[in-house]
Amino acid sequence: MPEASEAAAPAPAPSGGGKAEAIERLITPTAEAMGFEIVRVLITGTRRARLQIMAERADGGGMLVDDCARLSRAVSAVLDVEDPIAGSYELEVSSPGIDRPLTRLADFARFAGFVAKLESSAAGAEGRRRWSGRLLGLDGDRVRLATEDGEVAVPFASLAKAKLVLTDDLIAAAQDGRYPANQKPENRETE
16 A cells, blocks of 8 residues: 655644644633534634634534534633634634544544545655545554555645545435434444
C-alpha cells in the first residue's frame, strides 16, 4: 500500500488552528456539559467575522434546531464574558450535516465504508495532494482509502481537509439508521 506523505507535520487542528482553536478550547467544556461534542470551529469573513461552530450530540442522536439554539445561547454567554474576537461577529451553530467534515482521527474509523475526499497540506511521494475513495479505516495514525488507483494510507497529521461525499449510500444509511452519527456510542461499529 503506497504511503501518501511522510512529512512530520503537526496533527491538523480540527478547527484550523490559531484563534479558532483557542475558541474551541474555550467553549468545549460548556458544550460537553450540555451533552454535545464540538466537530469544528471556523472563523470566516473579512469585513464582518462569522464564527461557525459545528457540533453533534454526544449520545449519537440527531442534532435538532433546538439543540443548536440551546448551544448557541450557552456558547454566546461564554464568548461574551471571554471576548476572544475583537469587534462584532455573527455566531452560527449548526450540525455538521450528512456530508460532514472529518476532523478527528476517530472519524475515519467511525465512517469507514463511506466515500470521502481528502486533501493533504503537502504533496506525497507520488506527487498527489488530493484523494477520493472509500474509507477503509485506520492503520495507526494513517487514514486508509480505497481509490480508483488502489489503496493509499495518508498520515492524519498531513491532512488539511477531509469530508464525506454525499452519495446514495450515505443518504440511505442516514435514512435507515446505519449512519454512524445517528447511533448511540455503544451501537457504533469501530475497527
